[in-house]
Amino acid sequence: MKTYYYLVASRKFLFEDEPLEEVFRERKRNYQEREKEIDFWSIDSPAFLDAPELAEVKAKCPQPAGAIVSLDPSFITWLKLRLEYVLTGEFEAPSETIPDPLASLVSA
Known part of the structure; x- marks a missing residue:
């Protein structure tokens, strides 16, 4: 078992209203530069x-939720x-x- 830390909110708020794509892009770039494995994910419909x-x-x-x-x-x-x-x-x-x-996530 692993301990997962989460942030949940309205799916619209997280994925449409807030510019999180830029945050993720910058963080992924930083991880690549440091050769660090990705340890964060966005989940459209969090089953947890x-x-x-x-x-x-x-x-x-608020539903539908995102995480x-x-x-x-x-x-x-x-x-x-x-x-x-x-x-x-x-x-x-x-x-x-x-x-x-992470079981429902599709690898890119």
Whole structure:
């Protein structure tokens, strides 16, 4: 199991209203220069919000939701400070109630 740190918000807010594409592009470039493996992902429809232990988070988040998931808690903290109207937290996955959040992602 891994600990994933997340930031969730309205899908429209995260992927249309905020210019996160530029943030991701710059961060990926920085990781390539340092030969560091990518440790963050955007998730269009986060299945982890369906877990019973995250029901309260899902209830507070406008639907449909989007998420940014990372193995780096500092990155999620930095994003939270940069954005408004977001919820953050962490979870362990895969578990009995939370699938691997990256399982549904398609490799480029």
